[in-house]
Amino acid sequence: TDTRTFIPFLNNIEERYFKLPKYIVADAGYGSEQNYSEVLHRNRTPLITYNTYRKEKKKKYKENLFYVSNWDYDSDNDFFTCPNGKKVPFQYLSNRTDKAGFKRTFRVYECEDCSGCPLRVHCTKAKGNRKIFYNAHWEQQKAYIREQLSKEETGEIYGKRKIDVEPVFGFLKANL
Ligand code: SF4
Structure with a gap:
């Protein structure tokens, strides 16, 4: 899966190209406890969502009594x-x-x-x-990600991902 390719990507970038930037931006396919830990361990900030990130923002999710996150x-x-x-x-x-x-x-x-x-x-x-x-560690990490993405500066950086990155795949698919 994408999740497992993430750390090899970071290693490859560092070994062959350049120092990792301050923020590491990736989509939800790369959001995992191990990947967040790895980015933080390298003294970088992960701007990476996780699989339930969007779902958690929805009213339907927040009002579902059977999710533990909604329990006292x-x-x-x-x-x-x-x-x-x-x-x-x-x-x-x-x-x-x-x-x-x-x-x-x-x-x-x-x-x-x-x-x-x-x-x-x-x-x-x-x-x-x-x-x-x-998983308390995972819940803390998710809270940290939500906080980062809710800030103006880091939220904007994350927002550029879909503009800078995704069109490349769109063009490749269309042209091939
Ligand atoms: S956890 Fe509570 S609501 Fe769920 S089945 Fe048990 S008693 Fe019922």
Whole structure:
């Protein structure tokens, strides 16, 4: 996928052409936890959206009661509250390593009791209680990206991507 080509692109640019610029601009196909970490590690700023970036801005998304991002969270006691008013407390950490060897850590939350919930059909397909796998690092990165893209200067830089870059593909496709 595009995601996995990103770091080799950066390496190739640095080794063969020029120092990386201050801002690294790319479309949502390149937005991943590993890629954001890599850009920040190189002391650059990622202006790269992620797959749900546009969807999250829509009213329909913001009003969907079953997305965890719309649930109340009690930071003192580390639990969410689901649409049925149940507590969804933290249970354990889960580490996963993807095919590329990148490690992610998820905080796993589980609803205290989903049995007999009238909203269940809309909320989960799980046989037991609904579980939430929350990647705090990824959520922080996404918040950072939203902040960068909401600023005037960096938002404008990102906006140029579709003008500077995409027409090249359009011309190639049309001419070939
Ligand atoms: S299914 Fe569970 S988590 Fe979902 S609304 Fe009902 S009680 Fe809450």
